[in-house]
Amino acid sequence: MSSLAPLMGRLSQLFSPRLCMFSSTVIIFVGTIVTSTSVSFELFIVGRALTGAGAAGVLIVATIIVIQMAGAKHRGIYIGLVNSGMTVGVSLGAVIAGALEPKIGWKPLFGIQGPLSLLAGFGLLYGIPTNYITSRSEYAGLSLRKKLARIDYSGAVLLTLTIILFLLGLSGPRILPTPIILSAIVLPVFVLNEVYIATEPVIPVSVLKSRGTLLSCFATVGFMMARWSVLFYTPVYALAVRGWSPAVAGSILIPTNAGFATGGLLAGVFHIRRNGSFYVHSVLSMALFPITFLILVFISTTESPWGGYMVVVFLNGLITGASLNYTLVHLLHLTMPDVHPIVLSLLATFRGFAGSFGSAIGGGLFARILHRSLVDGFADAGLKHKKDLVRRLVGSPALVRGLRGKEKEIAVGAYEEGLKSLFLASMGLAIIVALFQAGTGWKEPIEKEAKAQPDEVDEEGVGEEESLIAGS
Numbered sequence: 275m276s277s278l279a280p281l282m283g284r285l286s287q288l289f290s291p292r293l294c295m296f297s298s299t300v301i302i303f304v305g306t307i308v309t310s311t312s313v314s315f316e317l318f319i320v321g322r323a324l325t326g327a328g329a330a331g332v333l334i335v336a337t338i339i340v341i342q343m344a345g346a347k348h349r350g351i352y353i354g355l356v357n358s359g360m361t362v363g364v365s366l367g368a369v370i371a372g373a374l375e376p377k378i379g380w381k382p383l384f385g386i387q388g389p390l391s392l393l394a395g396f397g398l399l400y401g402i403p404t405n406y407i408t409s410r411s412e413y414a415g416l417s418l419r420k421k422l423a424r425i426d427y428s429g430a431v432l433l434t435l436t437i438i439l440f441l442l443g444l445s446g447p448r449i450l451p452t453p454i455i456l457s458a459i460v461l462p463v464f465v466l467n468e469v470y471i472a473t474e475p476v477i478p479v480s481v482l483k484s485r486g487t488l489l490s491c492f493a494t495v496g497f498m499m500a501r502w503s504v505l506f507y508t509p510v511y512a513l514a515v516r517g518w519s520p521a522v523a524g525s526i527l528i529p530t531n532a533g534f535a536t537g538g539l540l541a542g543v544f545h546i547r548r549n550g551s552f553y554v555h556s557v558l559s560m561a562l563f564p565i566t567f568l569i570l571v572f573i574s575t576t577e578s579p580w581g582g583y584m585v586v587v588f589l590n591g592l593i594t595g596a597s598l599n600y601t602l603v604h605l606l607h608l609t610m611p612d613v614h615p616i617v618l619s620l621l622a623t624f625r626g627f628a629g630s631f632g633s634a635i636g637g638g639l640f641a642r643i644l645h646r647s648l649v650d651g652f653a654d655a656g657l658k659h660k661k662d663l664v665r666r667l668v669g670s671p672a673l674v675r676g677l678r679g680k681e682k683e684i685a686v687g688a689y690e691e692g693l694k695s696l697f698l699a700s701m702g703l704a705i706i707v708a709l710f711q712a713g714t715g716w717k718e719p720i721e722k723e724a725k726a727q728p729d730e731v732d733e734e735g736v737g738e739e740e741s742l743i744a745g746s
Contacts (some may be wrong), residue, residue, distance in 0.1 A: 275326035276626035277437040281430050282334045283619030284476050288421045291342075292402040295335045299395025301328030303388045310385035321384075328391075333360055334622045338615045339402065341606070350546025354538030354599055361531040361595075368509075368524040376521070429476040432464035437623070444634035481616055486608030486714045490601060491624040493714070496707035497560060498628030500567065500700040501594050503636050504530055507696060508587055514671035514689040515576055529584045533591025541596040552604040553716035559597035560708040566590040567701035574693045576686060601711065610719050640696045644668055647688035655680055 286294050305325030312318040333356065340352040371383055416424075436457050443454035468475035468482065481487055505527065512523035546552065569586050572578075602621065609617050645668050652660045657680065667673055667685055674685045 275330045276441060276623055276630070277434045278327050278330035279334055279623040279626055280433055280437075280616075280619045281476060282331045282622075283338065283615035283617070284425070285331075286335050286338050286615050288424055290404075291335050291339050292399065292404065294331050295339070295402070296395050296399040298328045298331030298335065299391050299398065301325075302332070302391040303395070304328075306384050306388040306391065310381045310383075310388070334619050337602075337618050337622070341614060341618070346549045347547045350542030350599060350603060351539060352542070353546075353602060354535075354540075354542035354595070357538045357595060357598060358535035361534040361591075364505075364527070364531060368527050369521075372521040372524040424474050426468075426472040426474055426476045429464060429467050429472050432460055432467055433476055436460045436464055441627070441630045444630050449634060449638070477616055477620065478613055480610070481613050481620065484609060486605060487617055487620065489710050489714045490605045490608070491621055493560070493707045493710035494598075494601065494621055495624040495627045495631065496703050496710065497563070497594075497597065498625050499632045499636065500563070500704045500707070501590075502628055502632035503567075503696055503700040504570075504587060504590055506632060506636070507640065507693060510671045510689070511574055511583075511693055514674040515574065515686055515693070516580065517675050519675075520672055526584070526587065530587040530591035533588035533593075534595040535591075537592035537595025537597075538599045539595070540592075541599045546599060546603055549607065551607050551716045551718070552600045553714070556597065556600040556604045556714075557708060557712045559593055559600055560704070560711045563590075563593050563597065563708070564701045564704035566593065567697045567704060570697040571694050571701070574697065575690055604714070607718055608714060636696055636699070639699060640692045641668055643695045644688055644692035647691045648684065651684035651688055652681075655684060657681070657684075 282294065302325050305321050305323070305328055307321075308324055309318055309321030312321055336356050337353065340356055341349065344352045375383055439453040439457035439460065443450045443452070443457065465482065468477055469479055508526045508530065509523045512518040512526045513520065518526075541555075545555070566586055566589050570590075573583055573586065602618075605617060605621065606614055645664065648660075648664045648667055652658075652664070660681075663681070667688075671689060674682060674689065677685055
């Protein structure tokens, strides 16, 4: 998903975004069917890779379509709706899967996603206007052969290889240096290809040189890394510290994802109703984000009221939803309209990195602290020969519910310490990314300043849509 995301902006320029979206849902359909019918681990992984390839186009192209079709007054709310749909799916998926898997098994869970994705694909195919942009695009009159000839294949391969190698080095139980080093070697080759060889690069040179784009991407990946610590580890808190069952523990994601949807929608409905800079609001929302982690550090205990915990994770999601909305529209202000599809794809790619970074770096930190706390706790209590128990507890927080007496007390305490350390680290990271966002600046591109502002033609954003259509 992360490796193919940067290509979707370019493909949506060459081909119809409507067809790109439909093709993505078909690939998801194939991936889920392969997954649900797999009889080996290798085939299962192939199915998940196919599903990720299809998913790369869904959220990105949906955002591109919203940006191009919605006027300035309604852009914020529609971006919020797209993000809300994504997070509601994540929230419901965790709860529904946790409840159904013990009853029907994992294969039917993947299998039922196939027809649902295909149904959604046909809904998009017939619901999106057939010529809302392609009939007026510079590529509209080109044949399929000529469109295929405009693709920067060498750049696409080099960029995909760079990302795959980089994520491969981070995706295992330990960081693998060889793929990361190879990724660092391929990356400058990709940049040189885009600058000196490609006639129509996957990522234009103007985007590669944009300070606002670069810092926004770095701020987003760090911001979402901190956010993933909540999504990954609040269910762990519910399992190990509160003693909830696996099916119920997933429900802790409901308030934080509800907050995410609410924050994006509130920002879109009441504030993001114009073009221009949202610098102060993007920086302020990111500056508020670390406060929620500081509170989590103190309330991730067995004694804290669960209602208060739900409120804090809701606020964490609320700030996240608003911040992502503000930073996205501010990045559009910092870049030229003709590269907006590329910029959105790049931003989504860095956002996708956060899951791998969060699991590799944050997960490694949490596992090390948890392991050390368990070993020290059992040693201090005089409980010897607990190496196997420590290994199983590090791998499965649900085992804590089955312990009794001193063993359970030590395990709960170790999980509390690990969670507090993780949320403290997330707070520090959130402070750093707020500084990155502050460095993006508030001035629009010089080239854009020299032109008459097209979005001033009509306060509903019609003029801006015309410029986006021409640019794409």
